[in-house]
Amino acid sequence: MLINTRRFAALAAVALTASLALAGCGSDDDGGDGGSGGGSSKITMIPKSLGNPYFDASTAGAKRAAGEFGGKVDEVGPTGDAGPDSQVPFIETATQQGVGALVVSANDPTALCDSIKTAQSADIKVVTFDSDTECRDLFVSQADAQGIADKQVELIAKQIGDTGEVAILSAAANATNQNEWIKLMKANLEANHPNIKLVDTVYGDDDDQKSFDQTAALLQAHPDLKGIISPTTVGIAAAARYLSTSEFKGKVALTGLGAPSQMKTFIDDGTVTEFALWNPDDLGYLAAYAADALVKGEITGKEGDTFTAGDLKKYTVGANGVVVLGDPFVFDKSNIDDFKF
Structure with a gap:
């Protein structure tokens, strides 16, 4: 685009x-x-x-x-x-x-x-x-749903060397767009990335604090987590805020769909390397x-x-x-x- x-x-x-x-x-x-x-x-x-x-x-x-x-x-x-x-x-x-x-x-x-x-x-x-x-x-x-899903999978695979455990931090559990992207991301991972394992999908309801807390819970529940995909602007910013001051900064990759104004700080400090949006x-x-x-x-x-x-x-x-x-x-x-x- x-x-x-x-x-x-x-x-x-x-x-x-x-x-x-x-x-x-x-x-x-x-x-x-x-x-x-x-x-x-x-x-x-x-x-x-x-x-x-x-x-x-x-x-x-x-x-x-x-x-x-x-x-x-x-x-x-x-x-x-x-x-x-x-x-x-x-x-x-x-x-x-x-x-x-x-x-x-x-x-x-x-x-x-x-x-x-x-x-x-x-x-x-x-x-x-x-x-x-x-x-x-x-x-x-x-954007085309398939294109959105494929881009996020492409970015996380690149950032974790195409191997390891990943999780998804979504918005509301009933959000139509989120669920379509998640379905397509799962299919892409299964078909094209056999060494990446999706271990969890959690929901922050597009609430900053809940998304922040869900990020912390993911990392506690999955100590071998290599990456997080968050296909929501609120979720990715909250996850980045948590990672930026945690022991996981630089160790757990984060990508998804974000707003540049919210993500600039985390790009500049190295918490996040790439993300997408329209x-x-x-x-x-x-x-x-x-x-x-x-x-x-x-x-x-x-x-x-x-x-x-x-x-x-x-x-x-x-x-x-x-x-x-x-x-x-x-x-x-x-x-x-x-x-x-």
């Missing part, structure tokens, strides 16, 4: 502006016609939880997109509760207020479906991003453009539909209503200073 570095330079300012503008769903009635068939799009953005830098960046990207296509984005969502039902009241409120579209990173593949179907029956378009559900119009995927600002930007295209009737979400997403150019809807942002990008000491999100 080619990442627009100029965008990152402005991201902090955009995110600050966005945070100052946060309001309850539909708290501002301007923003144009929320229905389909033309007009500007009023979009409610519902991340897994508020206060996560990853989702701060994706919302900033969505708001930047809305500024370009003449729409409006409001961010609402749970704070500190990543439970499967925690997003339901926000979906219900947005439905009652008649927004044009919902853009949701789902905490559960099925728990939101009743509320989403109610929204759809009111002609509200539903786009998921980052983590999917079984009941939406379109899913904007950060640009969450681009992900939110693309999701907002997809929602706008649905609201305006330019696409329906069927395979083969095409739309233009601003400076990300043209995208085509794939099978099962999936739009893929691009390939994961690897961050290391040679490039970590170039990225600010």
Whole structure:
């Protein structure tokens, strides 16, 4: 994936502006016609939880997109509760207020479906991003699931010499994207890395302290552990924080999916050598453009539909209503200073 570095330079300012503008769903009635068939799009953005830098960046990207296509984005969502039902009241409120579209990173593949179907029956378009559900119009995927899984396996194998015990520190046990990546990582390890043994998978629920504690527990339970894969920005940062001041620094490798701003310290001090991610600002930007295209009737979400997403150019809807942002990008000491999100 080619990442627009100029965008990152402005991201902090955009995110600050966005945070100052946060309001309850539909708290501002301007923003144009929320229905389909033309007009500007009023979009409610519902991340897994508020206060996560990853989702701060994706919302900033969505708001930047809305500024370009003449729409409006409001961010609402749970704070500190990543439970499967925690997003339901926000979906219900947005439905009652008649927004044009919902853009949701789902905490559960099925728990939101009743509320989403109610929204759809009111002609509200539903786009998921980052983590999917079984009941939406379109899913904007950060990268191909197989590519994400393979990249993380590639990185850990390289760092531990393709041999030894590894463990996975995930987010919530019911997170759709995490579980898909874990399934694919397991298959890759079994097929291509016979000398690497996956000994445990634990869940930090995208909570910093719980992820920190789970890292400590993993290392106590598995004294021969050679590496940890954490496919979540909260988890990898918490694991790195634990390793950085422990006896395991430099002995246990850590990789996964992380935000450069959170991981720079650990790259600089040698706790972590490489990790991967995509640009969450681009992900939110693309999701907002997809929602706008649905609201305006330019696409329906069927395979083969095409739309233009601003400076990300043209995208085509794939099978099962999936739009893929691009390939994961690897961050290391040679490039970590170039990225600010």
